[in-house]
Amino acid sequence: MAKETNAKLSRREREIMDVIYRAGRATAAEVLDQLADPPSYSAVRALLRVLEEKGHLRHEEEGPRYVFAPTVPRARARQSALRQILHTFFDGSTEQAVAALLDLSSAKLSDEELDRLSRMIADARKEGR
């Protein structure tokens, strides 16, 4: 059986996990710094401890301070996140989801990126066979 990562996160805990996923790894001070609506430094540390107890974070001691990192790899966490959104907002339809993504940012996509996307789709097709 896989290692337990008690999945139920409170709001603050979720916020903190998001910060750490963005940063890759972070100290308590860095987390505090990235929080939009920051509580006290102590509060952040308390939550980091809780998240570690729950199995979502681990820490390494780096000189005098703790650097926290997710136990669940980013790639895995984002798969879960995508699946969740797919289910809640897109009726499970990847096509709709991709459409929404393109719509969200079509202006910002370079021709090179669009080319690469085309190629990805072509490859997906080959694999399907």
Place this chain on the structure above:
Amino acid sequence: MAKETNAKLSRREREIMDVIYRAGRATAAEVLDQLADPPSYSAVRALLRVLEEKGHLRHEEEGPRYVFAPTVPRARARQSALRQILHTFFDGSTEQAVAALLDLSSAKLSDEELDRLSRMIADARKEGR
């Protein structure tokens, strides 16, 4: 200024909003039915009331019962959700996100869907000019 939808949702509140976004609209009983780890019927109703107070839901009276629906349209809510994920897990890169989506479900995509996706990308390209 836009209407206030106090954004801070607790875990249960988030769960309930997800259920309602999936369903489009739902009664208290239906929400209860869809919850994985269901509390009492009363608890669900209490939360629905809170969500309405916070401005995330509105209700219509349908005969004797209330039918709840999101105040923020699904299309808008899912944009926010995508943006959030994009920022947290993909460093804002649409390309990476699409890649992950395809990877997640390439097996399940029909050729027709892949064709439509190709066309979407081609269209995005034209618009860009």
Place this chain on the structure above:
DNA sequence: CATACGATGCTGGTTTTTTAGCATAATAAT
């Protein structure tokens, strides 16, 4: 009519979350 059913309104209490404060250890600087 009356009574069973299924809905809502409301209220109080328990549990969880969130928070700050204080004591202590290590590091760096004067």
Place this chain on the structure above:
DNA sequence: ATTATTATGCTAAAAAACCAGCATCGTATG
């Protein structure tokens, strides 16, 4: 060496979330 700085460990308590129960009202059914 002393002192300032910046960590962590721990604890208690305020705040928020969560939940269940009871009263009430309307509708339908016998």
